[in-house]
Amino acid sequence: MADDPKPDAPEASKPGSEAAATPPGEAAAPPPPAPPKPAPKPAAAAPKPPPPPAVMQTAPWESELTASLKEEFGDAITEFSSYLGQNFLVARPGAAIPILQSLKDNHGFDYLVDITAVHWPKRDEQFDLIYVVYSFARNERIRIKVKLKEGDRPETAVDVHLTADWLEREVFDMFGIEFEGHPNMKRILMPDEWQGHPLRKEVSILGMDNNWVQQNLGIESGQ
Amino acid sequence: MSGTFLDSTELVLNMGPQHPSTHGVLRVIVKLDGEKVTGTECVIGYLHRGVEKIGENRTYAMFAPYVDRMDYVAAVSNGLGYCLAVEKLLNVEAPPRAQVVRVILTELNRIASHLLWLGTHALDIGAITPLFYCMREREATLNIFEKYCGARLTTHAFRIGGLQYETYEGFEQECLAFCDMFLPKCDEYEELLTGNRIWVQRLRNVGVLNAEDCKAYGVTGPLLRAAGVKWDLRKAQPYSGYDKYDFEIPTCENGDSFDRYIIRMREMRQSVRIIRQAVADIPAGPIMAKVPKVIKPPVGEVYVSIEAPKGELGYYIVSDGSTQPYRVRVRPPSFVNLQSLDKMARGSLVADLVAVIGTIDIVLGEVDR
Numbered sequence: 001m002a003d004d005p006k007p008d009a010p011e012a013s014k015p016g017s018e019a020a021a022t023p024p025g026e027a028a029a030p031p032p033p034a035p036p037k038p039a040p041k042p043a044a045a046a047p048k049p050p051p052p053p054a055v056m057q058t059a060p061w062e063s064e065l066t067a068s069l070k071e072e073f074g075d076a077i078t079e080f081s082s083y084l085g086q087n088f089l090v091a092r093p094g095a096a097i098p099i100l101q102s103l104k105d106n107h108g109f110d111y112l113v114d115i116t117a118v119h120w121p122k123r124d125e126q127f128d129l130i131y132v133v134y135s136f137a138r139n140e141r142i143r144i145k146v147k148l149k150e151g152d153r154p155e156t157a158v159d160v161h162l163t164a165d166w167l168e169r170e171v172f173d174m175f176g177i178e179f180e181g182h183p184n185m186k187r188i189l190m191p192d193e194w195q196g197h198p199l200r201k202e203v204s205i206l207g208m209d210n211n212w213v214q215q216n217l218g219i220e221s222g223q
Numbered sequence: 224m225s226g227t228f229l230d231s232t233e234l235v236l237n238m239g240p241q242h243p244s245t246h247g248v249l250r251v252i253v254k255l256d257g258e259k260v261t262g263t264e265c266v267i268g269y270l271h272r273g274v275e276k277i278g279e280n281r282t283y284a285m286f287a288p289y290v291d292r293m294d295y296v297a298a299v300s301n302g303l304g305y306c307l308a309v310e311k312l313l314n315v316e317a318p319p320r321a322q323v324v325r326v327i328l329t330e331l332n333r334i335a336s337h338l339l340w341l342g343t344h345a346l347d348i349g350a351i352t353p354l355f356y357c358m359r360e361r362e363a364t365l366n367i368f369e370k371y372c373g374a375r376l377t378t379h380a381f382r383i384g385g386l387q388y389e390t391y392e393g394f395e396q397e398c399l400a401f402c403d404m405f406l407p408k409c410d411e412y413e414e415l416l417t418g419n420r421i422w423v424q425r426l427r428n429v430g431v432l433n434a435e436d437c438k439a440y441g442v443t444g445p446l447l448r449a450a451g452v453k454w455d456l457r458k459a460q461p462y463s464g465y466d467k468y469d470f471e472i473p474t475c476e477n478g479d480s481f482d483r484y485i486i487r488m489r490e491m492r493q494s495v496r497i498i499r500q501a502v503a504d505i506p507a508g509p510i511m512a513k514v515p516k517v518i519k520p521p522v523g524e525v526y527v528s529i530e531a532p533k534g535e536l537g538y539y540i541v542s543d544g545s546t547q548p549y550r551v552r553v554r555p556p557s558f559v560n561l562q563s564l565d566k567m568a569r570g571s572l573v574a575d576l577v578a579v580i581g582t583i584d585i586v587l588g589e590v591d592r
Contacts, residue, residue: 054544056523083523084311110438113528114554118541130539132526132554136438136452139459143526163441166562174275189268189591198276199550205273205280 061087065107072102088143096146097155100131104160108137112161115168117175121201126150127177156182174199240269246343247587258572263565270591278551283309283518284383291377294589296339299332300531302381307462308527308538309383312520320508321385322464327398327501328380330494335364336532337487344581348425353415360408363401384514398502402495409492426481430567430579433478440563444534444556445486450478456530468497480582519546533557533584553592557585
C-alpha cells in the first residue's frame with residue numbers, strides 16, 4: 001500500500017511544475033496557475049481505486065536452479081516467485097517430498113530449516129504448508145509452499161530430513177495436519193488430551209479448551 | 224520370574240520435569256539397561272504459552288516485548304531477529320548508528336548467554352566454583368542493559384526501525400571497561416576447567432554429533448561449529464552490518480561436549496573483539512528509521528534469521544496488510560537442537576546424559592514458546 005502512492009506522486013507533480021513553468025515565460029498571467037492545480041488532483045485520485053491489491057507483489061524467480069527443477073518436475077511446480085529478494089516455489093501437494101529429496105541430492109540443499117503452516121479458512125485450500133531449506137554449499141535459502149485442503153494428509157519428510165520429526169509434530173499439534181508415514185504422529189507442545197488445534201484461525205485466543213483447563217488445573221478458565 | 228536380581232532388565236525412568244540438570248521443565252523418559260541409556264524421549268510443552276498465537280492477536284509493535292520471553296537469557300537476540308524481520312517486511316533499514324548499538328548489545332548478550340551456560344553446565348558436571356565467577360561477570364553485562372533500557376533480562380532494547388533510546392553518558396567507556404575486565408576472566412575460567420582432568424574426562428567423547436548428523440537434525444550454532452562446520456549466519460548472510468567487523472568463526476573437529484565448551488569460550492572472545500571494534504566507531508546520526516506510527520506492512524511474507532547464541536533463530540512472518548501479523552512463526556534453535564538429544568545420548572551412561580543435556584544449551588522458554 002505504501003509503495004503505490006509514491007510512484008504516482010512524482011508523476012503528478014511533474015505536469016504541475018511544467019504547467020507552472022510555461023505561463024511565466026509568455027506573460028504575467030495569474031489565472032494559469034489555477035487550472036493546473038485541479039489537474040494533478042484527479043491524477044492523484046484516479047490511481048487510488050487500484051491500491052487495494054491484496055496480493056503479494058511478487059517478482060518472477062528465474063535461475064539455473066528453477067530451470068533444472070522445471071525440467072525435472074514439470075507442472076508439479078506451479079510457481080517460482082521472489083518477494084523482497086527471498087525466493088520460493090509453490091508445488092502441488094504430492095510433489096513436496098520428491099522436490100525436497102531432489103534439492104538435497106542434486107542441488108545441495110541439505111539443511112531443512114523449518115516446517116510450518118498458515119491457516120487461511122476462507123480459501124478452498126485452507127492451509128499453506130511451508131518448508132524452508134538452506135544449502136550450506138550455495139549459501140542460499142528457499143521456501144517450498146504447498147497448498148492443502150482440510151483433511152489432506154501430506155507425506156512426511158522424515159525420510160529425507162530427520163529434523164522433520166518434531167517440526168511436523170508441531171504442525172500437527174498446532175494445525176491438525178496429519179503427516180502420512182510419520183513415525184510418531186502425536187502432539188508435542190499441547191497436552192495429549194487437548195481438544196482442538198490452537199493456531200487455526202477459528203480458535204479464539206480466549207476460550208480454548210476450557211474443559212481441559214477445568215479438569216486438569218482446577219481453575220475456572222485459562223483467562 | 225526366573226533368574227536372579229543380577230540379571231539386567233530394561234528400566235524406564237522419568238528424568239524431570241523438575242530436575243536440576245534440565246534447566247527448566249523438561250521431562251526426559253529414559254530407557255536404561257543397567258546404567259546405559261538405550262533410548263530417550265523428550266516430553267516438552269510445560270512452558271508453552273502460545274507465543275505464536277499471541278502474535279496473531281497483537282499489533283506488530285505490541286508483540287515485540289513477547290519475543291524477549293522466549294529465550295529469556297538472550298532476549299536481545301530475540302528482539303533483534305523480530306525487529307529485522309518486520310523491518311524487512313516494511314522494506315526499511317535501521318540507521319547506521321542504531322545498527323552499531325544493536326551489534327554491541329547483541330554481542331554483550333551473547334556473552335551473558337554463554338556465561339550462564341558455562342556456569343550452570345559446570346555446576347551440572349560438579350564444578351561449583353565457576354558458577355559464581357560466571358554470574359559475577361554476567362552481572363556486568365546486565366548492568367549495562369539496565370542502564371541502557373531499564374531492564375536486565377527481558378530487555379526489549381530495540382524498536383522496529385531502530386532503537387527507542389539513545390545510548391547513555393559513558394556507554395562506550397563502560398563497554399570497553401567490560402571488555403578489558405572480561406578477557407582475563409576468560410583465561411581464569413579456562414585455567415579452572417580446560418586442563419582440569421575431571422572436566423575433560425566428563426566431556427571428552429560424550430554426546431558426539433558429527434557434521435553429517437548435525438545437518439540431518441538441523442542442528443545449528445555452537446554444536447554445528449564444534450562438529451567442524453564453519454558456518455555462522457553473521458558471516459554467511461550478514462545482517463546489521465556484521466560484515467564490517469573483523470572476527471573469526473571458531474571451529475573444532477570432534478563434535479563432542481568438550482569441543483562445544485571450547486567453541487563457546489572462543490566465541491565469547493570473538494564477541495569481545497566485535498564489541499571493541501563497534502564501540503570504537505559508533506557513527507553519529509538518527510537512531511530511528513522513518514517508520515509509520517501504525518505499522519502496516521504490505522501483503523507479503525518473509526523469513527529472516529539471525530545467529531542467536533544457541534543457533535539459527537528465524538522469524539517467518541506473514542502480513543495480510545493489516546496492523547497485526549497474520550502469522551508469526553518462530554524457528555527456535557533450542558527446539559530443533561534438543562531433538563538431537565536421543566542421537567547423542569544413546570549408548571552413553573546416565574551421568575553423561577546430564578552432561579549432554581547441558582551441552583546443547585537449551586532454554587525451555589524457547590523450546591516450548
